[in-house]
Amino acid sequence: MILDFLDGSLDGDSWEELCNSCYRMKYQDEHYTEIPAIHGGDAGIEGFTRAGRVYQCYCPEREYTDDELYNHLRDKMTADVNKLTSTKYAVRLKELGVPPIKEWHFVIPQYKDSRILQHAETKRREVINLKNLQPADYSYIDDDFVIVIKQAEDFKVEISRIIRNTITDTKLNFAIYHTAAPDWSKCDSDKANNIKRKVKAVMGNVDETDEDYNSVVNTYIESYIKGLEIFRILRVSYTEVYEDIYMLEQAYKKQVSLKTKMNTNSSINAILFNEILDDFQNKLENQFKYLTTASVMELKIDLISGWLADCSMQFKSR
Incomplete structure (x- = not known):
C-alpha cells in the first residue's frame, strides 16, 4: 500500500493538502475547484468538479483499533452528510456554483471494516429519501446521488507523482x-x-x-x-x-x-x-x-x- 511508503504519520492538515493535490491532478479535465474555508466557509466540502463530484477528507488523529476506526469514520461521515443536506450548507453550495452533486467522496487514508460501506449506503438512501420528499429544496442533489469511499490506495499514481515533483513535503x-x-x-x-x-x-x-x-x-x-x-x-x-x-x-x-x-x-x-x-x-x-x-x-x-x-x-x- 502507498501508505507503507509515506514518511512520517499523516495529520489532518497534511492529508488535506495531499488530497487537494490529488484531486487537482486526477480531475483536472473536470475543472476541479478547491474551496477555501475562509470568507463564508467551505460549504462542508473540500472541493468540487464540474462533473458533479464533491469530496470531504478526514484523517484519524492517531492509530485506532479496527473497531475504534470504524466508529470515528462512521461519526465523521454522518456529520458531514448531515451538513450536505442542511439548509445552511445548501445555500452556500448554490452560492459557490457547485453543480448538482452526483458523487460525494469520503476520502480517508484507509478503512478496515466493511461496516463503513454499509453505513455509506444507509446515508445515501437517507439523502435520496429527503430529495424525493422535497425535490425543490434538494435540487442541488442529483437523482442518482452516490456516496463513494476513497482511500490513499485509490490515488497511488497521483500521490507518487506529487511526491516525485516535490509538490508536498511528504517523502517516500x-x-x-x-x-x-x-x-x-x-x-x-x-x-x-x-x-x-x-x-x-x-x-x-x-x-x-x-x-x-x-x-x-x-x-x-x-x-x-x-x-x-x-x-x-x-x-x-x-x-x-x-x-x-x-x-x-x-x-x-x-x-x-x-x-x-x-x-x-x-x-x-x-x-x-x-x-x-x-x-x-x-x-x-x-x-x-x-x-x-x-x-x-x-x-x-x-x-x-x-x-x-x-x-x-x-x-x-x-
Missing part, C-alpha cells in the same frame, strides 16, 4: 518496508556465491569463518532479497518511481562494471569499492530529493547487492 520511505525477515530461498546458490567471492576479494581474502566477513555477506544477501521485493512492488504499482530508479541504476551499473573490470591492482579493491559506494550515494541523494535519507541508504545497498550478485561488479582476488 522505502526503509519502513524493510522490516520483515527476508525469504532466503529467493537468493540461489550462484548469487550467494558471487556475493561471497566479491566480498572476500574486497576484504582481502579473509577466512570464511571470520565474523565480520560473514556479517557483511549476510547483510548483502539480505539486501539483495529485500531489493527484489521492493523493486517488484515499485515496478507493478509505482511505475514512474521505478523508472526513475531503474534509469539511474542501469547507467551507473555500466560505469561500475567498467571501473571494476579495468582495475588490475587488487590491493586497492576496498578503496575502489568504498569510492563507488560514496559516489553512488551522492548521485542518489542529488537525483531523488523525494526520498528520505534512510531510503537512499537502503536503495544504495539494495542495488549494490544486486551488482555483487549478478556480476556487474567485478573484483579480482589478490
